[in-house]
Amino acid sequence: MNYLLLAALAAYVNAAVHAILAFAYKRRSVERVAMVSLGVGFALHTAAFLRDWIQDGRYPLFGLRETLSFLAWTLVVAYGLAHFRYQIKALGTFLIPLVAFLVTAAMLVRTTADARAGTVAEGAAGWVFPIHTTLLIFSYAAFFVVFAASAMYLWQERELKLKTFSALFHRLPSLTTVDDIGSTAAGIGFTLLSLGIVTGAILSSQQTGRIWHNDPKEVFALITWLLYLTMIHYRIQWRGRKSALVGVAGFGLVLFTFLGTRLMGGYHVFG
Amino acid sequence: MSIILVGLNHKTAPVEVRERLAFTDEACAETLQSLVDGELISEGLIVSTCNRVEVLAATRGVSGDEGTARISSFLSETRRVPHQFFGEHLYTHADEEAVRHVFRVASSLDSMVVGEPQVLGQVRRAYSNAVTAGTAGRVLHRLVHHALHVAKRVRAETGIAASAVSISFTAVELGRKIFGTLKGTTVLVIGAGEMAELAAQHLAGAGASRILVTNRTTETAEQLARKIKGTALDFSSLPAHLAEADIVICSTAADEYVVTPEMAREALAARQRRPAFFIDISVPRNVDPAVGELDNLFVFDVDDLEAVVASNIREREREAERAELIVESEVMQFQQALRSLDLGPTVAALRQKLEEIARAELKRQRTRLGELTPEQERAVEALLMSTVNKISHPIISRLRRSHDTGEEEDLKAWRNTFGLEE
Known part of the structure; x- marks a missing residue:
């Protein structure tokens, strides 16, 4: 039993509950509890991560369990950055519960991957592997932020067009702000994804001599990459609603790349 | 000690009545001192806006009726308006009700446009008028400060003033x-x-x-x-x-x-x-x-x-319901704080405690006194009680002094000495 991670989960759950309450009831004291809990959860989570790293003697990002946990960790980082830059609270209401959910999922998933972890990380390319996975997980977190910002954009845009406003409307940040968050996060996510794909190609060429395996994960990553490339390229023509739609669709692809291809097998299935 | 509020507002009185009773800042300062006589009414404050005229007072007596009558004749005298002209429009709130009303007014829950921000400033001004006139004492200080705190909480925690209504x-x-x-x-x-x-x-x-x-x-x-x-x-x-x-x-x-x-x-x-x-x-x-x-x-x-x-107005009304809950919980907190302000229970408890000790001692030693005539019996009792009173008198005076000067620590020390509840 991973008690550090369990403690982190408790803190995250507490943070999630308080973030939702703060959103619903606009209480600053409740919001502070949420932020402090999130901070505590993050510290514990980081500690759990470092302890695994030291204990197992390898970078603890392998297999579904560790990936989910790490994804949650990167989401907290992404939220911290967005919060620091834009001072928006609404994002936390959607993001923190997801973090809690991911950590819960990580705790429930069976650990089967550990035995094979060493074999993948072997050889001269050993150091590239953790960079490859870390970059991609961070890019997923960035794309999730794009998704959340896009959803907020579309929701509000729809209400503005229909001229009927729900209670949610008054609590979300302005259209310009969410548009800005979305495009910044998309830029970051795209950069990370590009680097992730490049490191992946290096890794695979060193291990098998091929840079491309036509494996579903690679194909979907490439499609995602092309979609965001198009979005960034047509940034001005697509400003607003279209960008937001791409943000949502792109995240669908990211999810599929992350989870869906696991079911289709291929080079990238380890755990 | 009791808190009473007598007044009328846009809901109970038409503008013709409200304007006749309205006070200017100067009028507040001048007349407040005549209201606060130190006997029946110990503290007073007047809130006068275009939508309301309210007199808030802390009274010495227990019954609110006397105070109410006093305030209503005060209004009639100082504004030179016969009582029958405004009597039917007046409302009266005492104690918890009065506290609740003040909190609701300050939080703009009683306003014509719920959530409008001016009323808070008007309450603040009414308070500073009373402070200038020297008629705001311990009770009103606490009440007004608490009301401002409630208003701030309501503003921060509900959307009562969040959405535009024009x-x-x-x-x-x-x-x-x-x-x-x-x-x-x-x-x-x-x-x-x-x-x-x-x-x-x-x-x-x-x-x-x-x-x-x-x-x-x-x-x-x-x-x-x-x-x-x-x-x-x-x-x-x-x-x-x-x-x-x-x-x-x-x-x-x-x-x-x-x-x-x-x-x-x-x-x-x-x-x-x-x-x-x-x-x-x-x-x-x-x-x-x-x-x-x-x-x-x-x-x-x-x-x-x-x-x-229209939808914003409805939203404000919904938020006002949540604000009422905040007001409720704050009223309870204030009432609790107020009890510690009230010395009456402490004095009564002290007397009772000492009398109990005296009676218990008498009961213990009664048999040794043998047969006593009813007269002697009364004399012994009187002796005990006057001793108790003589001992408690300086303590109670001291308590009152500490209470008036707000020396909470001193009060607490006395309460602890005699094992009294707050």
Whole structure:
């Protein structure tokens, strides 16, 4: 039993509950509890991560369990950055519960991957592997932020067009702000994804001599990459609603790349 | 000790009555001292606004009725209005009810427009008048400070004052919703209606940095431009300038569309598809509704804005229900705090404690005294009780002094010495 991670989960759950309450009831004291809990959860989570790293003697990002946990960790980082830059609270209401959910999922998933972890990380390319996975997980977190910002954009845009406003409307940040968050996060996510794909190609060429395996994960990553490339390229023509739609669709692809291809097998299935 | 509030407001009294009873700041200061006699009424404060006249008082006595009668004759005397003129409009609240009422007034829950921010300032001024007059004491200090705290909480924790309830503020609010901040935005006013002018002023007040004005009649445009510190444009250049405007206020008497979808589409392309907000307050409408179907353009006509205002009012009412819960919990907290302000129970408990000790001792030693005549019996009892009183008297005086000067520590020490509850 991973008690550090369990403690982190408790803190995250507490943070999630308080973030939702703060959103619903606009209480600053409740919001502070949420932020402090999130901070505590993050510290514990980081500690759990470092302890695994030291204990197992390898970078603890392998297999579904560790990936989910790490994804949650990167989401907290992404939220911290967005919060620091834009001072928006609404994002936390959607993001923190997801973090809690991911950590819960990580705790429930069976650990089967550990035995094979060493074999993948072997050889001269050993150091590239953790960079490859870390970059991609961070890019997923960035794309999730794009998704959340896009959803907020579309929701509000729809209400503005229909001229009927729900209670949610008054609590979300302005259209310009969410548009800005979305495009910044998309830029970051795209950069990370590009680097992730490049490191992946290096890794695979060193291990098998091929840079491309036509494996579903690679194909979907490439499609995602092309979609965001198009979005960034047509940034001005697509400003607003279209960008937001791409943000949502792109995240669908990211999810599929992350989870869906696991079911289709291929080079990238380890755990 | 008791708190009473006597007054009337926009719900109970018509303006003819309210205006006769209203107090100016000077009148408050002058008359308060005559209200507070130190006998029946120990502290007093007058809240006088265009919507209410209320006298809040702390009384020495237990019964509120006497105080109420006193305040109502005070109103009649100082305002020189016969009692029958306003008597039926008066409401009276005592203790918990009075506290609740003060909290509700300060939080703007009792206002004509729920959530309006002025009333808090008016309560503050009423308090400072009472402080100047020297009629605000321990109880009112606490009550007013607590009321200000409640008002702050209600403001921060509910959306009671969050949404605009006028058309021009709704325009500002929607502008903020689209642009985040209005700082640096450009407003274009087409036409010269009063409402357009008001909206433009509100937008400028909220930070819009540039205001362009255009009209079919150049003179009218220039006039309005001078008035609201904007720049007048030639009407024929409207299509060219449309792209510069983040917010367009349209209010002309034209019976055709002044802004067409083609114009809007071109403007949108020229401004790199950055969103724009059209406020069309003209009837018949000046902005083709089809403009609103374009991405990143938001068109609101008069009916849309009215509907938003109506829904905001409903939203305020919903939020007011949550505010009432906050008020309730604060009333309870205040009542608890007030009990510690009230010395009566402490004094009674002290006397009772000492008397109990004396009686217990007497009971223990009674048999040794043998047979006593009823007279002797009474004498022994009187002896004991007067001893108890003589001992407790300086202690109680001391308690009262500490209480009046607010030395809580001292009070606590005495309570602890005798094992009394607070």
